[in-house]
Amino acid sequence: MIRFEDEQEANEEENEKPKxxxxxxxxxxxxxxxxxEIDMKLAQEIVEKLMLLAADSDDDIKIFINSPGGHVESGDTxxxxxxxxxxTVKVVGTxxxxxxxALIYSATDRENRYSLPNTRFLLHQPMGGVRGQAQDIAIEAEEILKMRERLNRIFAEQTGQPLEKVTKDTDRNFWMSAEEAVEYGLVGQIIGSADEID
Structure with a gap:
């Protein structure tokens, strides 16, 4: 026979367990x-989670991403x-x-890049601002140009587009719907439900 006190004690024990x-x-x-926004704090959190999950097992990892962008080096990380x-990491854009x-999204192989139907994608050249002496400004401008070339090479490799096309497209904001991103080679598949992630 269970007494009320036993039930109460069981409930108290259940409540003491960390949720x-x-x-x-x-x-x-x-x-x-x-x-x-992508920043160093977020990059550290994501790296820690990826390392934790990788140490746990070799099963696939899913990442859902919805981001306006941010700090390029954090995205690189x-x-x-x-x-x-x-x-294997499977990425879903939303x-x-x-x-x-978009850089983070492109890290996986195309067949592991999914998009929900209403997702929009933006590729563009990196932006930066610097103040100071002319020499320092020139150095920073050169670094931004190097960064732009590196990012364009990554997007060309990950989409299958010629580097010249990516360079031209990213000269200004280059917006794509999910369908356009499939045609461009950025998105592997548009999905409408979780069951469609292989």
Whole structure:
């Protein structure tokens, strides 16, 4: 026979157990979200999650991304880590995937790049601002040009587009719908449900 006190004690014990956060539950499903501006703090969080999941098993990892872009080097960090870890990483674009966000999105092989139907994509040249002596401004301008060339090479390689076309397209803001991004080679497949992720 169960007494009321036993039920109460069981409920108290259950309440004392630490509750899993939404992030813990997402990680259990090997899912990472990248939402918002890309910065060093976010890059560190994503790298830590990728390393944790890679250490746990070789099963696929899913990343959902909705980002206006941000700090290019932070995007580089996430891009490189997606390629560094052993598990296959599948990326799903939602909302908008722009600038450094598009760089991160392109890190996987095309067949592992998915998009929800209403996602928009933006490629463009890196932007920067600097003040100071003319020599310092010239150095920074040269670095931005090198960065632009490097990013264009990555997008050309990941989309299959000629470098000259990517360079021309990214001279200004180059927006694409999900369908246009498939044609461009950025998106592998437009999906409408989670079941469609292989």
């Amino acid at each position: 899993k956060s939404m992030m813990d539950r997402l990680l259990e499903t090997r899912t990472i979200t990248i939402f918002g 996430i891009f490189d880590m997606i390629r560094f870890v052993k598990p 909302g908008w995937v722009a600038s450094a966000g």
